[in-house]
Amino acid sequence: MHRGKGMKFVGDSRIPAERTPNIPKDYSEYPGKTEAFWPNFLLKEWMVGAVFLVGFLCLTIAHEPPLEKIADPSDTAYIPLPDWYFLFLYQLLKYSYASGPYNAVGAFIIPGLAFGGLLLAPFIDRGPERRPSKRPLATGFMLLAIAGITYLTWESVAYHDWEAAANQGKIVAKVDIDTEAEGYKILEANSCLSCHGGELQGGAGSPALIDTGLTPDEVKDIAHNGKGAMPPGMFKGTDEELDKLAEFISTLTSK
Template sequence: MAHGPKSDEKIVYVGDSRVRAKDTRLIPQDFSAYPGKSEVFIPNFLLKEWMVGVVVLLGILVLVMSEAAPLGYPADPTNTQIIPMPDWYFLFMYQLLKYPYTSGDYVVLGTVGVPGILFGALLLAPFLDTGKERRFYKRPIASTLMFVSLIACTYLTVYSWQHYQHELKEKNLVPEHIKREEEMHASKGAGGAGGGGAKKPAAQAAAIVAPDDPAAAIYQKSTCLQCHGGELKGMPSAGIPALRGIGDKHSKDEIIGIIKNGQGNMTAQYDANIAKGLSADDMDKLADWLAKQKK
């Protein structure tokens, strides 16, 4: 602003403080001077969440490396009795895939569609729910979706576990980890018995009686071989008992009855053996030989 006609007079430009200068830089707002206000989601809040996630992940990695994973029983592809189960945090998805509308012809909907919608909505939640209100009862849509999701996940998880327990009871199966724990406690109990602290030798497994008997060859041709194995050891982890020592529990007539009528998870095998080429006399000799299997 000039005050006279002098050419060398200093000119002072007075700007309007209400007009903001344009700035293309993305500088996040500072909410520290405003109590009760939140900081910007990107990048401040998100960066803090990532840092906390990194610390938690490192803690999990340390626990994983410090405690070795226990070895299970050798894998048996012929065991059709095992019930596969995912980890607990995936039980709700495991149960969801059992329903008709998310399995079979609709398996893509159950494996890609529903999870994609749920996790996609979770990722987009900060951008869809942009209201300033923080109290959940004043955010009816977001709160309702949250409670419905929690209730659905909890119900599916609990129901899946109950259904698994029902299947175990119905098929008379013992889960592998429980089986291993029982064996561990049994071995500790056997080692600590006697008061002297000395470990007792493990009980020797029953041997096969009369392995050269002609009926042993009949056994190798029968359907019993598929489940109980060539060494008559069975698969206890899958609920298939060993035939070594079976003569201490059942007589020849009882064994014939089991072959004809089945027992527990075992279905009747008499007709299947006849169809395989064995005769009634062969089955009688087989039952007689199995009755001799005593400890």
């Protein structure tokens, strides 16, 4: 600075001379190509998420989840069924190449490859196009994943033993069973307790013998001809023993 020459100021290009509000760019010249993340894109995402959230809430109100009996870790015959979004993995673990000695393949390797592919997708397909027809690799993997999940889910639902699962999970009121009764001893002698349980609460795919609502004649018919998973000819006793057994079962109520 020299006397009489005044003062000189040096500007910094990193600092704007005028402050402007944070307004998103105008993309009107490129319709359908791109848009501002805030608020345009984010608002659409929130709206779609809100629609799905409301849909799930309506489903939970319309179809209340059923309650089952208290979990019994000693019941090795229990048939588990996971939630719907895990049904495809549940079905995968039933196949020989993903179960038994190859359980690690179905539990870790195959799901790991699938989810690893999702993580690598942004690096494998880096094209600027957004239309599925212009991105064959990403579209092909997506369709393959959807087809696999849909098929495995359908297989799991179609071949699951729903009747046995409903019986084993049914809440049965406890009844004081007279283990000294003649009818109970006949059940024990014919190995009925191995399937129906010592408290006659059911198990191993067999229904409970409490609150059956069956008449003695209906009980005798099932003992002779079988029903569901119970094959015919299981009862080996005399007609007199069958009469006592049928009378005993028909009177078992939780009231």
